[in-house]
Amino acid sequence: MQTRCKMARMASLDPVALIARKRDALPLTREEISALVEGLGTGKVADYQMSAWLMAAWLNGLSEDETVALTEAMLHSGRVLQLPTVSLPKVDKHSTGGVGDKISLCLAPLVAACGVAVPMISGRGLGHTGGTLDKLEAITGYQTRLDVRRFEKIVRQVGCSMIGQTAELAPADGRIYALRDVTATVESIPLIVASILSKKLAAGLDGLVLDVKVGRGAFMKTPAQARALAQALVRVGTRAGCRVGALLTAMDVPIGNTIGNALETREAIEVLADAGPADTRELTLALAERMQLVAGVTHSRAQARKRAQLALSDGSAMECFLKMVKAHGGDVRQVQTPRLLPATRCQVPVLANRSGWVTDCDAFALGWLAVRMGAGRLRAEDKVDHAVGIELTARPGDKVVKGQSLCLLHVRSPKAAQALLAPVGAAFVIGRSRPATTPLVLTSLGAKSSRE
Amino acid sequence: MQTRCKMARMASLDPVALIARKRDALPLTREEISALVEGLGTGKVADYQMSAWLMAAWLNGLSEDETVALTEAMLHSGRVLQLPTVSLPKVDKHSTGGVGDKISLCLAPLVAACGVAVPMISGRGLGHTGGTLDKLEAITGYQTRLDVRRFEKIVRQVGCSMIGQTAELAPADGRIYALRDVTATVESIPLIVASILSKKLAAGLDGLVLDVKVGRGAFMKTPAQARALAQALVRVGTRAGCRVGALLTAMDVPIGNTIGNALETREAIEVLADAGPADTRELTLALAERMQLVAGVTHSRAQARKRAQLALSDGSAMECFLKMVKAHGGDVRQVQTPRLLPATRCQVPVLANRSGWVTDCDAFALGWLAVRMGAGRLRAEDKVDHAVGIELTARPGDKVVKGQSLCLLHVRSPKAAQALLAPVGAAFVIGRSRPATTPLVLTSLGAKSSRE
Numbered sequence: 001m002q003t004r005c006k007m008a009r010m011a012s013l014d015p016v017a018l019i020a021r022k023r024d025a026l027p028l029t030r031e032e033i034s035a036l037v038e039g040l041g042t043g044k045v046a047d048y049q050m051s052a053w054l055m056a057a058w059l060n061g062l063s064e065d066e067t068v069a070l071t072e073a074m075l076h077s078g079r080v081l082q083l084p085t086v087s088l089p090k091v092d093k094h095s096t097g098g099v100g101d102k103i104s105l106c107l108a109p110l111v112a113a114c115g116v117a118v119p120m121i122s123g124r125g126l127g128h129t130g131g132t133l134d135k136l137e138a139i140t141g142y143q144t145r146l147d148v149r150r151f152e153k154i155v156r157q158v159g160c161s162m163i164g165q166t167a168e169l170a171p172a173d174g175r176i177y178a179l180r181d182v183t184a185t186v187e188s189i190p191l192i193v194a195s196i197l198s199k200k201l202a203a204g205l206d207g208l209v210l211d212v213k214v215g216r217g218a219f220m221k222t223p224a225q226a227r228a229l230a231q232a233l234v235r236v237g238t239r240a241g242c243r244v245g246a247l248l249t250a251m252d253v254p255i256g257n258t259i260g261n262a263l264e265t266r267e268a269i270e271v272l273a274d275a276g277p278a279d280t281r282e283l284t285l286a287l288a289e290r291m292q293l294v295a296g297v298t299h300s301r302a303q304a305r306k307r308a309q310l311a312l313s314d315g316s317a318m319e320c321f322l323k324m325v326k327a328h329g330g331d332v333r334q335v336q337t338p339r340l341l342p343a344t345r346c347q348v349p350v351l352a353n354r355s356g357w358v359t360d361c362d363a364f365a366l367g368w369l370a371v372r373m374g375a376g377r378l379r380a381e382d383k384v385d386h387a388v389g390i391e392l393t394a395r396p397g398d399k400v401v402k403g404q405s406l407c408l409l410h411v412r413s414p415k416a417a418q419a420l421l422a423p424v425g426a427a428f429v430i431g432r433s434r435p436a437t438t439p440l441v442l443t444s445l446g447a448k449s450s451r452e
Numbered sequence: 453m454q455t456r457c458k459m460a461r462m463a464s465l466d467p468v469a470l471i472a473r474k475r476d477a478l479p480l481t482r483e484e485i486s487a488l489v490e491g492l493g494t495g496k497v498a499d500y501q502m503s504a505w506l507m508a509a510w511l512n513g514l515s516e517d518e519t520v521a522l523t524e525a526m527l528h529s530g531r532v533l534q535l536p537t538v539s540l541p542k543v544d545k546h547s548t549g550g551v552g553d554k555i556s557l558c559l560a561p562l563v564a565a566c567g568v569a570v571p572m573i574s575g576r577g578l579g580h581t582g583g584t585l586d587k588l589e590a591i592t593g594y595q596t597r598l599d600v601r602r603f604e605k606i607v608r609q610v611g612c613s614m615i616g617q618t619a620e621l622a623p624a625d626g627r628i629y630a631l632r633d634v635t636a637t638v639e640s641i642p643l644i645v646a647s648i649l650s651k652k653l654a655a656g657l658d659g660l661v662l663d664v665k666v667g668r669g670a671f672m673k674t675p676a677q678a679r680a681l682a683q684a685l686v687r688v689g690t691r692a693g694c695r696v697g698a699l700l701t702a703m704d705v706p707i708g709n710t711i712g713n714a715l716e717t718r719e720a721i722e723v724l725a726d727a728g729p730a731d732t733r734e735l736t737l738a739l740a741e742r743m744q745l746v747a748g749v750t751h752s753r754a755q756a757r758k759r760a761q762l763a764l765s766d767g768s769a770m771e772c773f774l775k776m777v778k779a780h781g782g783d784v785r786q787v788q789t790p791r792l793l794p795a796t797r798c799q800v801p802v803l804a805n806r807s808g809w810v811t812d813c814d815a816f817a818l819g820w821l822a823v824r825m826g827a828g829r830l831r832a833e834d835k836v837d838h839a840v841g842i843e844l845t846a847r848p849g850d851k852v853v854k855g856q857s858l859c860l861l862h863v864r865s866p867k868a869a870q871a872l873l874a875p876v877g878a879a880f881v882i883g884r885s886r887p888a889t890t891p892l893v894l895t896s897l898g899a900k901s902s903r904e
Binding site for chain 2: 015016017019020023046047048049050051052053054055056058059060179182183184185
């Protein structure tokens, strides 16, 4: 019966009519959107038809109903994991991408140590934003490609596992994203929502917490844009059957003190060792609270924070990370002794050209400079150098004297630093007075967002 | 230098940026549009990128500058004919497509007999509108595929030649039209303008007269739409270096008495024999006037009409047609004796179900019914039956009595007519009073449009 209904639906698929409806800003039904996505998989909808539809969707928008339908169609375009042997509630986190964002690495084991299963599927860096997989792979031997059985087993035994996107999960998302990337249809809230949620929900999650970045280092430059994206993610994700919460967080200056893969892994390990920069630590704890609340393992924000702080101080979060790295074939000695992580021999300081207060540090500029150093990618097929990067030694709010170092460039040779000194220096603003402090977490939305 | 400039332009081609500009309704330069069209030819712009751009153009429009640039880029995507041995001014006609529109067949030889060279490149029928090539091919042996040298020779020696579109001329139009057809981006005035003009102007014309149809049997349903298309055609064509005129003509009822290929060819021959239905004759003469004025062979409309009427009455237009058919390998006996044209043995009358005045006859309905009979095509690859069609025996303004025939269905068997009797009958409206007469030529635009 299922099959017959499906065939009846497919039989009536006329891609041109579906494109024309979106072109004319008329609503599409769930069945029509499903037929479009299925058709892309079967070849009944050609790439050039999907790209015309995507442009019409970019310009005319998608309603919430349409976005839910698109998300679910993409989600069901491949395998949907169940992880039946994992009895704990399964919660993941997704960040819309920032500079110096190594939060996933310390967050997943921390939340796992708090009694939540974290089956995390991550991506690679592209453009000025880094990717969790590249940071994990800075640990020698760490395997990000595991089959689903192994992934499930690690989640069950360790509490968390972090792998890369597989072709089995939400393949329509991969295909559609590849088209959007080359047809100027990336920056559309409904299309972004469907892409993020279909990929994430294919892991069979009970809950999802979104870290929606806002600011010049983020894809969403204004709070209004970021809030619209966060609201859409929460509403659509909830309607797709997942408990979804979201934080809006600032992305004007880099998170923490490091940009670059091994440097960021080292910083995440510092947080797991109950140390690390205050902002990295705070963002990790804020997200850990939300993940516990969404998982339902606690009903109070204060309790959730207390539990997370305990998991950092009693070493259980670190233990969880060590177990996960071991299970993924990674070199645990590099976690125990982070100076064993890939590093450059050469560190070149960038010096303050005047005395005063550091009032600003441009995450967007430093993100692109890190790409130029080899820490990131311009194209998906590029290789990254895990060792290179930028280590901040001064941050907004710090007082510096002329000639003091603002940051260290971790480079392969002194020569490689030469062309970077001026632009990296220009990313820092030194003023006469102490800058006002700005909050890191701007807003909280969705499931359990009350700030009791 | 030419080549270097071209390479410099191509080197800077970023298809995604060009799509994004149109998506954001920002203007594209002539060079950018040229790079896009050239890129489609060289593979630097993929089909899925062009279709996204076309959808953005459909929704955000193209300025007149952009439409001129697109027309010229498509026009220069292949060979542009010069026909250097043809000394007379070269003028063609293009109709936006109607039902029973056999005008080209009598118009081209008529205008040629008036001292204008008519190198006409025509299309095939698709959907409810017929195509000149199918009507020509109703003449046994008529070749619509000739190489350019032969085409030029016939135009020089006979005054006119009518062939089909070749892959050499404006190949980008063929590629772009194929994409528009399957991505719901056909009905856009600037895209229609660029398509029509690039194809026509590639024949190296001095002048072009457009017959823009308006009404329920036309693509443009309202006078406002048709006028907008006609104005855009005249303005863009003129800026592309051609003398362009346009007539807006009514397409609510079929033109003349016949729908179907051989039937229409027969009617065109009747006009060339100085007879034929009044409306077919009038539309032919109105367009012949405009073509002579655009060619500059006369400066007065009255003179142009007089000359055309003479060419019909003295047999010179018919002689021109006979020579052209002969030069194309067609059977001239079928022109001399039109009952030798392909015909069905069976003609089934559709009878009036009441007495009164025929007040209406739906061209759109009859056009589709003719397709159903086999006279036209649903898809470009379908074959047509030259003999079948509908021959009107009553037209709006005629008085009929109950049981009198409204039209004859030329079918292969009486059985084939059964399912058609009711819908064909329903296309006629019989009322109690004589309908008001409506003009055939609604408006005249462009070069030499004064009605002196």
